[in-house]
Amino acid sequence: MIFSMENCIKKYFITTYGCQMNLHESEKIAGILTSLGYEEANSEVDADIIVFNTCCIRENAEDRAEGNIGALKQLKRKKKDLIIAVGGCMTQQPGFANELHQKFPFIDIIFGTHNLEDFANLLKRKLSSKKKIIDVLEKEGPIKEGTPKTRTSYPNAWVNITYGCNNFCTYCIVPYVRGRERSRKLEDVVNECKSLIKEGYKEITLLGQNVNSYGNDLKDTDFATLIREVSKIKGKFRLKFMTNHPKDFTEKLIIAISESDKVCHTVHLPVQAGSDRILKLMNRKYTRNDYFEKINLLRKYIPDVAITTDIMVGFPTETEEDFLDTVDLVEKVGFSGAFTFIYSKRDGTPAAKMDGQIDEEVSKRRIMKLIELQNSTNRKQSEEYLNKTIEILCEGFDEKKNMYLGRDTHGRMAYFSSQEDMIGQFVFVKILKTGGMSLMGELVR
Numbered sequence: 183m184i185f186s187m188e189n190c191i192k193k194y195f196i197t198t199y200g201c202q203m204n205l206h207e208s209e210k211i212a213g214i215l216t217s218l219g220y221e222e223a224n225s226e227v228d229a230d231i232i233v234f235n236t237c238c239i240r241e242n243a244e245d246r247a248e249g250n251i252g253a254l255k256q257l258k259r260k261k262k263d264l265i266i267a268v269g270g271c272m273t274q275q276p277g278f279a280n281e282l283h284q285k286f287p288f289i290d291i292i293f294g295t296h297n298l299e300d301f302a303n304l305l306k307r308k309l310s311s312k313k314k315i316i317d318v319l320e321k322e323g324p325i326k327e328g329t330p331k332t333r334t335s336y337p338n339a340w341v342n343i344t345y346g347c348n349n350f351c352t353y354c355i356v357p358y359v360r361g362r363e364r365s366r367k368l369e370d371v372v373n374e375c376k377s378l379i380k381e382g383y384k385e386i387t388l389l390g391q392n393v394n395s396y397g398n399d400l401k402d403t404d405f406a407t408l409i410r411e412v413s414k415i416k417g418k419f420r421l422k423f424m425t426n427h428p429k430d431f432t433e434k435l436i437i438a439i440s441e442s443d444k445v446c447h448t449v450h451l452p453v454q455a456g457s458d459r460i461l462k463l464m465n466r467k468y469t470r471n472d473y474f475e476k477i478n479l480l481r482k483y484i485p486d487v488a489i490t491t492d493i494m495v496g497f498p499t500e501t502e503e504d505f506l507d508t509v510d511l512v513e514k515v516g517f518s519g520a521f522t523f524i525y526s527k528r529d530g531t532p533a534a535k536m537d538g539q540i541d542e543e544v545s546k547r548r549i550m551k552l553i554e555l556q557n558s559t560n561r562k563q564s565e566e567y568l569n570k571t572i573e574i575l576c577e578g579f580d581e582k583k584n585m586y587l588g589r590d591t592h593g594r595m596a597y598f599s600s601q602e603d604m605i606g607q608f609v610f611v612k613i614l615k616t617g618g619m620s621l622m623g624e625l626v627r
């Protein structure tokens with residue numbers, strides 16, 4: 183029998199749920215597996231190891247993950263050596279790892295958010311002992327540097343700057359599953375960014391649950407300083423960051439953004455609600471007036487800034503009047519984009535114990551109203567682009583439209599045709615057609 187090298191190469195398949203933070207963590211798991219000699223598989227059926235990197239921020243992400251894990255039972259039965267690993271926020275919830283093990287005894291490795299970077303050892307333990315590994319650390323440890331990464335989002339590269347969160351918004355499970363906020367050292371972040379630019383990345387997105395409080399646990403540094411230092415790196419690239427918290431979004435930071443030639447003129451500033459009563463119940467630590475003040479400051483220093491937000495409807499006890507305060511705020515600010523959500527009850531959070539949970543039909547009606555309002559703002563803002571020429575960073579190719587796509591400094595998506603591969607290039611596009619959030623145009627040489 184002849185064995186080709188191909189037969190010897192082990193393959194991995196990773197499914198990620200949730201936010202950019204999780205996508206980047208999956209890049210770390212992929213990096214670790216690559217360093218162990220694994221290659222990416224095209225599908226679960228071809229894989230020797232399948233990893234689920236889960237999210238527990240909303241109930242539907244958990245349900246989807248459990249559904250997808252359950253669907254592997256047959257495959258595992260046929261392929262005895264297949265390794266199935268489940269980690270991330272979902273498994274980090276108290277008692278959840280054991281529940282998962284009971285429900286799906288065919289899972290080989292269950293790990294949490296605090297030992298994700300130790301995945302190589304978890305896998306080695308599994309391979310050498312053949313036993314199930316359930317290893318979820320209760321507490322976060324010090325930040326680990328040097329974890330390999332197999333990046334998947336060229337021309338963008340994600341860079342963690344903080345881990346964990348100290349804010350304890352009453353609806354949010356993150357502080358319980360990601361631990362207290364820890365900042366990476368400024369020089370480690372800057373050095374990683376320098377290497378990425380050298381490797382040819384054209385956009386860096388700094389990541390943290392609340393990037394604005396970067397450095398609170400370090401001496402003599404803060405997020406404004408970090409922005410200035412990364413902006414000094416030579417070369418043409420864009421700098422983005424997420425996510426922000428209005429209470430920590432300072433004038434000093436706004437000035438640093440306005441003075442950088444790298445930072446994109448788009449800021450994601452999650453407001454969550456427009457009613458002071460609800461903001462207080464959410465423990466957001468700002469009022470609607472504080473929020474308006476931040477918006478005014480942003481527009482004073484960066485007149486063309488595009489502001490996007492997150493809005494939640496149906497928080498416990500939200501009245502029609504509270505909701506109308508949110509509608510009013512959305513109308514007054516004129517956001518360039520809004521991620522709208524219906525409140526999702528998370529066990530273990532203070533909001534889950536609050537009286538006055540809102541009927542789903544009421545929440546659905548409220549979210550539809552907000553979506554309509556935001557869509558009409560998007561359409562109006564898109565129309566202003568007509569016949570203008572904008573610089574975009576080409577980030578991909580849309581097979582369905584048969585066109586390249588990219589974003590301008592305000593985060594607005596534009597499509598264009600080209601015979602040449604344009605991914606990773608800054609190009610000028612004249613906008614000829616608009617629709618909703620996206621724009622269509624032609625390449626201008």
Ligand code: SF4
Pocket residue numbers: 347348349350351354355356357391392427
């Ligand atoms: S700032 Fe609030 S919403 Fe954001 S991760 Fe922290 S607790 Fe959750």
